[in-house]
Amino acid sequence: MGSESYKFLLFLKEYQKNLIAFLFALFLGLAFVVYENGFAYNVLVDGVSIGVTRDVEGVKRAVEEIKKEEMQKWGDVVFDQEISFERIRVSGERVKDAREIEASLKKILSLTCKAYAIEVNGKPVAFLKSKEEAYKTLEDLKSEYKKDADKIYFKEEIKIKSKYISPTKLVEEKEALEILRKPLKEAVTYEVKENDSLWSIAREHDMYIQDILKLNPGLTENLKPGQIIYLSKEVPLVTVVTEKEVTYKEEIPFNTKFTKDDKLFVNQSKVLVEGEKGLKEIKAVVISHNGVEVKRDIKEERVLKEPVSKVVAVGSRRVSYVATGYFSYPARGTITSRFGPRWGGFHTGVDIAARYGSPIYASDGGTVIFAGWESGYGYLVKIDHHNGYVTYYGHASKLLVKVGDKVEKGQKIALVGATGHATGPHVHFEVRKNGVPIDPMRFLGR
Numbered sequence: 001m002g003s004e005s006y007k008f009l010l011f012l013k014e015y016q017k018n019l020i021a022f023l024f025a026l027f028l029g030l031a032f033v034v035y036e037n038g039f040a041y042n043v044l045v046d047g048v049s050i051g052v053t054r055d056v057e058g059v060k061r062a063v064e065e066i067k068k069e070e071m072q073k074w075g076d077v078v079f080d081q082e083i084s085f086e087r088i089r090v091s092g093e094r095v096k097d098a099r100e101i102e103a104s105l106k107k108i109l110s111l112t113c114k115a116y117a118i119e120v121n122g123k124p125v126a127f128l129k130s131k132e133e134a135y136k137t138l139e140d141l142k143s144e145y146k147k148d149a150d151k152i153y154f155k156e157e158i159k160i161k162s163k164y165i166s167p168t169k170l171v172e173e174k175e176a177l178e179i180l181r182k183p184l185k186e187a188v189t190y191e192v193k194e195n196d197s198l199w200s201i202a203r204e205h206d207m208y209i210q211d212i213l214k215l216n217p218g219l220t221e222n223l224k225p226g227q228i229i230y231l232s233k234e235v236p237l238v239t240v241v242t243e244k245e246v247t248y249k250e251e252i253p254f255n256t257k258f259t260k261d262d263k264l265f266v267n268q269s270k271v272l273v274e275g276e277k278g279l280k281e282i283k284a285v286v287i288s289h290n291g292v293e294v295k296r297d298i299k300e301e302r303v304l305k306e307p308v309s310k311v312v313a314v315g316s317r318r319v320s321y322v323a324t325g326y327f328s329y330p331a332r333g334t335i336t337s338r339f340g341p342r343w344g345g346f347h348t349g350v351d352i353a354a355r356y357g358s359p360i361y362a363s364d365g366g367t368v369i370f371a372g373w374e375s376g377y378g379y380l381v382k383i384d385h386h387n388g389y390v391t392y393y394g395h396a397s398k399l400l401v402k403v404g405d406k407v408e409k410g411q412k413i414a415l416v417g418a419t420g421h422a423t424g425p426h427v428h429f430e431v432r433k434n435g436v437p438i439d440p441m442r443f444l445g446r
């Protein structure tokens with residue numbers, strides 16, 4: 001019994017010691033909690049506070065969540081801003097929970113994602129999510145022209161480069177193709193030519209007048225030749241160049257050779273040998289830009305058939321409209337009435353009966369001063385020989401010359417008829433010297 005009570009006392013003593021230790025620990029713990037409650041964390045985005053929280057781990061998890069969501073959409077992403085935490089003593093600020101901080105972060109944070117830029121002459125024009133998509137876009141662009149090409153390449157320097165960009169700039173392959181196909185408006189200078197107007201320039205360059213005025217502030221309709229103005233020209237952003245070897249046949253035009261013939265008049269010619277086209281086979285490389293041929297390099301030419309030259313005889317006989325001073329018969333026929341008194345009147349010329357429609361010739365060179373209808377004469381031609389003599393040719397069925405025509409001696413001027421006072425087809429031929437009719441037989445011989 002005695003030892004048991006001792007044990008109990010001992011226990012009590014121990015317990016008392018432990019209790020003190022326990023109470024002390026409890027006190028320390030409470031003091032720590034109270035002390036810690038006076039602290040929190042300022043959440044900083046690029047050094048600027050967006051709120052105070054005690055749940056740092058919760059906020060960190062939220063940031064990871066946001067990043068994970070964006071990565072699912074855009075792949076490799078990086079936040080543009082830096083998030084940091086600053087331990088502060090709370091003095092009146094409202095302490096927010098992780099959800100509230102997350103909502104603020106979602107509004108503030110922006111991110112960039114890894115993309116592949118298609119660069120044309122060093123300038124990025126389209127951003128795609130993957131390298132494969134970027135390559136495929138370029139291949140698709142080429143494939144349109146692939147079907148007839150031995151060689152296909154881009155005229156511009158085209159590169160694919162990885163870049164961090166805002167995901168809003170990303171495009172799908174279809175959109176990238178549209179961008180690459182779209183022609184660009186490029187300003188070009190134009191020198192105003194004689195008789196140019198805004199309208200003619202606009203029409204020639206497929207533009208609207210308003211657009212020309214927009215490019216050239218202060219420009220008016222008052223254009224001066226030599227003036228430089230700006231116009232816009234459509235140029236493709238990307239040019240697909242194709243080269244294709246082709247073989248085809250082409251005609252060879254023939255030459256025309258001329259020989260002189262003094263039997264023909266200067267303005268007359270006669271074909272002696274008809275020309276014949278030749279044929280050649282051509283091997284060439286056709287170079288096209290976006291499907292439009294721009295150049296043809298001839299590699300080889302083989303003549304299959306030589307052309308035959310055309311030979312033309314050209315008259316060298318000079319035409320003289322100058323009177324010779326001698327008259328010749330104006331028609332072939334029979335003299336039916338001579339110059340002199342007739343039926344109580346006076347016959348002012350000679351009548352030469354000839355076949356209806358046969359030619360009437362100029363008796364000598366000169367100028368036609370009348371060709372028309374005259375009472376009694378019917379259809380009549382008058383030729384002035386510029387030497388004081390004028391000849392008349394009457395009763396024609398058809399006139400072949402007109403006033404002002406220069407005629408050569410022996411030239412066909414009309415056709416025999418019976419117009420005016422005539423009983424049958426004949427030529428009434430008259431010679432007048434200084435306006436007075438004289439006997440033509442003095443010149444024609446009997």
Ligand SMILES: [Zn+2]
Binds near residue numbers: 350427428429
């Ligand atoms: Zn007569």
